[in-house]
Every structure is written in structure tokens, then in C-alpha cells.
Amino acid sequence: MSASAPPPFDPSDPLGLDDLLSDEDRAVRGTVRQWAADRVLPHIAQWYERGEVPGIRELARELGALGALGMSLDGYGCAGASHVQYGLACLELEAADSGIRSLVSVQGSLAMYAIHRFGSEEQKQEWLPRMAAGEVIGCFGLTEPDHGSDPAGMRTYAKRDGTDWVLTGRKMWITNGSVAGVAVVWARTDDGIRGFLVPAGTPGLTAPEIRHKWSLRASVTSELVLDEVRLPAAALLPGASGLRGPLSCLSHARYGIVWGSMGAARTCFEAALEYSRTREQFGRPIGGFQLTQAKLADMAVELHKGVLLAHHLGRRFDEGTLRPEQISFGKLNNVREAIEICRTSRTILGANGVSLEYPVMRHATNLESVLTYEGTVEMHQLVLGKALTGLDAFR
Secondary structure, X not given: OOOOOOOOOOOOOOOOHHHHOOHHHHHHHHHHHHHHHHHOOOOHHHHHHHOOOOOHHHHHHHHHHHOOOOOOOOOOOOOOOOHHHHHHHHHHHHHHOHHHHHHXXXXXXXXXXXXXXXXXXXXXXXXXXXXXXXXXXXXXXXXXXXXXXOHHHOOOEEEEEOOEEEEEEEEEEEXXXXXXXXXXXXXXXXXXXXXXXXXXXXXXXXXXXOOOOOOXXXXXXXXXXXXXXEEOHHHEOOOOOOOHHHHHHHHHHHHHHHXXXXXXXXXXXXHHHHHHHHOEEOOEEHHHOHHHHHHHHHHHHHHHHHHHHHHHHHHHHHHOXXXXXXXXXXXXXXXXXXXXXXXXXXXXXHHHHHOOOOOHHHHHHHHHHHHHOOOOHHHHHHHHHHHHHOOOOOO
16 A cells, blocks of 8 residues: 655645644644734834833733733633643744743743742732733742842842731842732742742832843843832742742743744744845845755754754643753753854844844844843753763752
């Protein structure tokens, strides 16, 4: 019996990865892609150039209406989507801009996830439905000016005063900070590291916005300053004690980056591919030259290997078998390869590659931040090194 002929080669899906998706998966991807095309792409170059996102609260409400906020969480107004579907959403959002994906990741994978997993029932009821709808934006306060990769050394401290808690310290590089209605803040206590919910407007809390950054310019980034912020006992997240709490939130967020970074890479690759077909030098399109084709082939291989890796990790996440070391594997590989794809795309576009008329340089500079946050390259190398050898090189 002769085998049926394979389908035609699809340059946009050379490995046939769409065959891994269900109709529902494709519908989620299409909905998010269309929203990004309508609401982000027409404005993103201007937002990036100005270093601000006008109407960010309205965007949050629209994302809430899509079900994109806390979308893999169950109950409390959350969509309860699969982790693969959440990953596909991250890919499409970051294909538009890393800053927009960061808004969604911090909201859902850090702030909402912390409340959903570690909060009391009263805290969940108070915050999660409004956050899922985009009515309240959240932020996540872990990193400090002197403690990034080593959160165990944090200096922010929470002391008891009667039944209250009083927090003092500073957090740095906080996405959504100045627009957040609630901050999840991690602090040292006499009983170890604990998490607290700090509503905006609480006396002693300020969130000055960080300016003069050349990456993630279409994203709100702030400092959190806590000057004897007094909170009731009910502000404590009861289910989190020690670093395992915030680190589990970071694992959830890193997973979204595994997918999202491939969105940025895809956009740059597509821009380079189209440019190579239309840009002529020496009397012919540059896509007809061997060196350009070699670049395009290498980029396509790494892009779709990265998407395949993200799919594999997503399936493991949905099956409950995904380990933190495997997320480190994905984050390390995919962000590193995404940056290389962006840089190679820039070489194909030549001088035009540095213009905001094209998306390449914007994605390349954004990915420099993505490479660092949620764990630097070096930290993920050490996570894998420890897993491979059984020897801890962190200390």
C-alpha cells in the first residue's frame, strides 16, 4: 500500500507544529494574535519611542475580557485555560512587543498566581476576580537594588507591631509598579521570608517610575519604596513561607518567557524573510544569495526548535510533570536563540534594521531585558549544572 503524499512544505510552519494543536488551541492563538494586530501593532513603535504606554489600564481591561489575565488559573473569574494555550498567548503577545507580554506575565504568573496559590480565601475573593477582569493591575516586589539573583539577601523587612505588620525597604525593576492597584511584596521577618499584599495608596508606599531605559520602553517599570508601611494581619499571604513561595511564582513566569521569546524571534525572522525577497542588490533580491539563505535557514531551524521545545514543556506542565530545571532549560535556550535571531535579522535588513519602521531593533533591545529578568543566563546555567552534576555551585 502506498503512503499518501505529505502536505506541501509551509515556510511559516516548516516542522508542521500546528498539527500538535487542537482547534481550541488555534482559536486561542488566533484571538490573541488578532487583538495584538488591532490594538498594539499600529501604535507600538510610537509607544516605544516615547517610552510610555498611553491607556495601559484600558489595555488591561481588554486583556481581561479576552481571558488572558491569569488564564491558566482556575476559578475566581480566571479562564482555566491549558498551559499550552497560555504559552500560545504569550508567544502572540511578545510577537507584538515584550512589554505587552510582560504586563500579562506579571499580572497572571506573578501577582495573581501568588494570591491564587498562597492567599487566604478572603484574599482570593477580594483581588482575583477584579485582577482577572483587568480592573486591578498587580505587581510583584521581589528584586531589590542590591539583591537580584540572590533574593535570599533581601533587606526589606517586616516587623510585628501588635497584630499589624510594618514593612520598610525598597524593591527595584518592578513591572506595572506605578499603575498597580496591589503589590505582592516579599520581605524578611523573624520567621523567614513572607509575602504581603500592599494595596496602592497605603501610607508609606510610593512607586516612582524608572526612566531612561533603552529596553522594554513600552512597559511601566518602577521602584517600590516602603517607608514604615503599616498593614493589618490579614495582608499576610498565609500559604507562603521562605523562598519557595516567590521562586515558584518565578517558575510560572519563566514558562511564559519560553514561549514569548519565540514570538519576538518569529517577528524578526518574518521581517528579515520578507525584506530578503524585496531588497535588491547587484541586480537581484538579496534572498537569492547563498549567505543570506544560510542565515535564514539557521534562524528558521532555531526558531522552530524553540517553539517545539516550548510545546513539549507546555504538555509536561499540563500533565503535571514539568520540573523547574526544565523551565530553566527552556528559558536559557529560547531567549538566547531569540536574541541571536534578532541580531542576524538586523544584518539582513542592513541599516534599515536599526529603524523603528521595522520591528527588529525594538525586539532585540527588549530581549536584552528578557535575557536578564526571571533569572540571568548564568543562574539558569548553574541550575542546570547542579541538576546534571549534583554539585551546588551557587555558594
